[in-house]
Amino acid sequence: MMIFDFLFPNRCLNCNKLIDKDEVICEICLEKVNFTHHHFAANNSLMEKVRLMAPLGHAYSLFYYEKGSLAQHIIHTLKYNHREKIGKILAKWVWERIDFKDCKPDLIITVPLHPRKLKQRGYNQLHLFANELSKHFQIPVNHHFLRRTKHSRAQASKNQSERLKTKNAYQLTETISDKHILLIDDVYTTGNTISNIAWEILNNSKNVRISILVMAMDV
Numbered sequence: 001m002m003i004f005d006f007l008f009p010n011r012c013l014n015c016n017k018l019i020d021k022d023e024v025i026c027e028i029c030l031e032k033v034n035f036t037h038h039h040f041a042a043n044n045s046l047m048e049k050v051r052l053m054a055p056l057g058h059a060y061s062l063f064y065y066e067k068g069s070l071a072q073h074i075i076h077t078l079k080y081n082h083r084e085k086i087g088k089i090l091a092k093w094v095w096e097r098i099d100f101k102d103c104k105p106d107l108i109i110t111v112p113l114h115p116r117k118l119k120q121r122g123y124n125q126l127h128l129f130a131n132e133l134s135k136h137f138q139i140p141v142n143h144h145f146l147r148r149t150k151h152s153r154a155q156a157s158k159n160q161s162e163r164l165k166t167k168n169a170y171q172l173t174e175t176i177s178d179k180h181i182l183l184i185d186d187v188y189t190t191g192n193t194i195s196n197i198a199w200e201i202l203n204n205s206k207n208v209r210i211s212i213l214v215m216a217m218d219v
Helices: 002-007 045-050 070-080 086-095 115-121 127-137 160-164 192-203
Strands: 059-065 107-110 146-148 170-172 177-188 206-218
Touching (some): 045 059, 045 177, 070 177, 070 206, 086 127, 107 127
Parallel strands (some): 059 206, 177 206
């Protein structure tokens, strides 16, 4: 590993400066990331959006997602450049900034990829991220609670009619009751993925509350 680090040193995704192997950007570039400074247990801009789509509880986004921004570059690198380890770093950024207070969830679940997309990518970009949050906050995580049944393009690249077809694209693999669920996704754009999953859970479960946590939200 030391030889690999010497031959292929870790560099900041933004400025290319040499950085520690456990970081993704340097301290100077970190100041350029547009963090939301959301409070999980208080009203915020993401909570206002999600409650228009479904009866959800709390909502939290780590940073804002804008075209051409450093946040977009970080998430694209995580998803498409085989840099799954970035998820671990983003989880650290979350736990440094979030406080569940008296609203701590009972269970973490992640938005699943369709098996075809999972095979192409080789990993679900949410898994390591959620696993790290699970360990830090001591909240159980279940990556198999949901199953994606329809393969489609990303929500942001679809027109309105295509988005409507994504309804019923997710199914529960088991029933659950009397839990506060934290649903994790990467980017909140249209809200269709979150709302479809939320209604699937609410319609097939008993006495559950659903909150969401995303890496970034579209502005």
